Amino acid sequence: MxxxxxxxxxxxxxxxxxxxxxxxxxxxxxxxxxxxxxxxxxxxxxxxxxxxxxxxxxxxxxxxxxxxxxxxxxxxxxxxxxxxxxxxxxxxxxxxxxGWRDVADRDPVIADAQRRLPGFRPCGFYSPYEAAAWSVLSQRIQMRQAAAIKQRLTDEHGEGGAFPAPAVIRGLELDLPGRKNEYLHAVAEAALDGVLSGERLRGLAPETALDEVQGVLGLGPFAAELVVIRGANSPDVLPRNEKRLTAEIEEQYGVARSVAEITDQWRPYRSWAAVHLRALREERTGEIERSRPVRSR
The missing domain is CATH 3.30.310 (TATA-Binding Protein)
Structure with a gap:
């Protein structure tokens, strides 16, 4: 018994x-x-x-x-x-x-975003490891397809609703397109080696953190920004490879000033400002596919 x-x-x-x-x-x-x-x-x-x-x-x-x-x-x-x-x-x-309110005092666009999303703080992946795995899974396929693959991995190899641990992913040979299986193994190794620790990445200078993430096989500049900004939730990293954000900045601010000049006013919350603008753009345009939320039983 x-x-x-x-x-x-x-x-x-x-x-x-x-x-x-x-x-x-x-x-x-x-x-x-x-x-x-x-x-x-x-x-x-x-x-x-x-x-x-x-x-x-x-x-x-x-x-x-x-x-x-x-x-x-x-x-x-x-x-x-x-x-x-x-x-x-x-x-x-x-x-x-x-100091987030001070950004609103300097920038009327961000002031409007704060009014429309009162008390919003960026929340993303549970860890840089999961963000890195998502970056690999979502390469060159639609978000809805990638979400389905991630959910299947969680159901078949995870533990009670949690995404599979790095040691588990490292031991799997998955039928995935391209080099995704190889890249997932590299992400798992990096996580086990501590490279993708949220606490560690938060403690590094943003440029250093981005460079180290790009050292993981399969993770380029766009993926590195996702891992640092939405995985480690670093508050003051400006995405430089997000086309939709650039489009939103041009739409909201015009082209009289450079992106660098505009976003310099967002310090030390450049990540927060960027996520606010992206969230409001998504509400307005529906550009990114979304799947239904997974509800607890």
Whole structure:
């Protein structure tokens, strides 16, 4: 006879510096198919199932907003303190956002974006590893197709809704087009070597972080920006290979000033400003295909 043990749980409350709205962030994340967010039926919380990028254990997390604080409850077998830090990182609530309003004072376009997305903070992939894997899967195919492949990998080789661990991916020989299988193996190796650690990439200068990610086989400049900006959630990295962002800047600001001059006003939140503009452009144009959110049972 075997006895099931309840995995450990850690619950903590964290003050969020600057504006933050869980509801606005949830609204955006529900439509962000690459992250495969397990959206809770409870409207005032976010639930997530992911791999800790420190020990690759499966973690379940519940996040609730309490005024200017976030209550985070994590359950799993690994380092739950590190997992809590990862939650704060992929929700961008570990960033001091008190200066974000100053960007609005300098830039009326960003002021309008902040009004339309009150308290929004960029939230993306659970880890740079998952962002890198998505970059490989989505190369040269439609987002909906890539999302289906990612979901199949999760269902067949993951653990309880979490994307497969790097050691698992490294051992798979998948029937994927082109060199995707080889590139996924390289991503897995980089994750196991610590190259794709969210904490590590956040601690590097942006240019260094981008260069190191591009050192992983199969990850070019566009992928590196996705990994650093949407995987490590670095707050002040300007995407230079995102055509839709460039188009939106030209549409909102005209061409009288250079992109460098315009975006210099966004420091030290260039990533935040870029994601705000991209989110609003997507709402307006529907340029990117989206799949239905994965709902928790």
């Amino acid at each position: 075997t006895t099931e043990t309840t995995p450990p749980t850690l619950e903590s409350v964290h003050w969020v510096e600057g504006p933050w709205s869980l509801a606005t962030s949830r609204r955006f994340w529900e439509g962000f198919s690459p992250s495969a967010l397990a959206v809770s039926e409870v409207s005032d919380e976010i639930r997530a199932v992911f791999l800790s990028d420190t020990d690759w254990h499966r973690v379940e997390a519940t996040i609730v907003q309490e005024g200017d604080s976030a209550r985070i409850r994590v359950t799993g077998a690994g380092d739950l303190t590190a997992a809590t830090s990862q939650v704060r990182r992929f929700l961008s609530i570990d960033i001091d956002g008190r």
